[in-house]
Amino acid sequence: MSQSHMRVSEQVNGSEACPIREIIDRVGGKWSVQIIVAVVDGPVRFTELERSIEGISRRMLTLTLRNLERDGLIERTVYPTVPPRVEYAATDMVRELHEPLAALAAWAAGNRKRIVAAREAYDRRNGSS
Amino acid sequence: MSQSHMRVSEQVNGSEACPIREIIDRVGGKWSVQIIVAVVDGPVRFTELERSIEGISRRMLTLTLRNLERDGLIERTVYPTVPPRVEYAATDMVRELHEPLAALAAWAAGNRKRIVAAREAYDRRNGSS
DNA sequence: CAGAATCCCGGAGGATACTG
DNA sequence: CAGTATCCTCCGGGATTCTG
16 A cells, blocks of 8 residues: 555654654664664774774764664674774665665755755854854 | 766755754754744644644753754744734745655655664664663 | 653763773 | 863743733
């Protein structure tokens, strides 16, 4: 049955507890998406991530990686060499996630200007403080 | 040109500052998505929203509505009657947003069990504390 | 009815320092 | 190299009360 026969709220909200909120809880962290994106193209080492994701602290990189790993979104492989070598790779789940994510990014990119404009207009009408 | 010629990181991250992070900043609030969803099917009154979104406080409803309005995602119409009557409606922008959002919800719904399983497995391997 | 104003707390996340 | 361990700050968001 085509989705167009459903009300929007049913499509997005689902019958049980809002799945979108669940995904935001999971992927809504400040760095989660960037890490996912950085990892999807192939296995990446810790330090590579640290350098490619500008502004992230070592601590947050570790924490976010742990959470993503815990949810089965990325895989962590330790090579017991010296010095240690750890690689992070995307799982199938996260590769399926990429397409919706890209669609969202496209929306964001396409509407950025309108949003900024709306914001400025709003602030002009009301207090810009 | 087909997207498949781009690296994933370019598709999602864009050339300039990560648009996904921008959208999460905008729509990542605890109640934003639910409000968007509730409003997309047609204009809704304040109290309707308050009742349909279980658990939301009056304060957060107001705040989230203001932010969404500010970004041009919803429209606020005041009918100067007594008692006052205010309606919130989706804008075109937000209606375009709905499709990517639904895709994301579908992913979340489809992978919920795998995520929960991954979580439990992870906690069993490590400290479940 | 549809808010605004205040008070308050937990937790996300930054800065910094130490380590197997 | 790839993390831990602490400390600290800021603010999202809850509870409550007041109002045009």
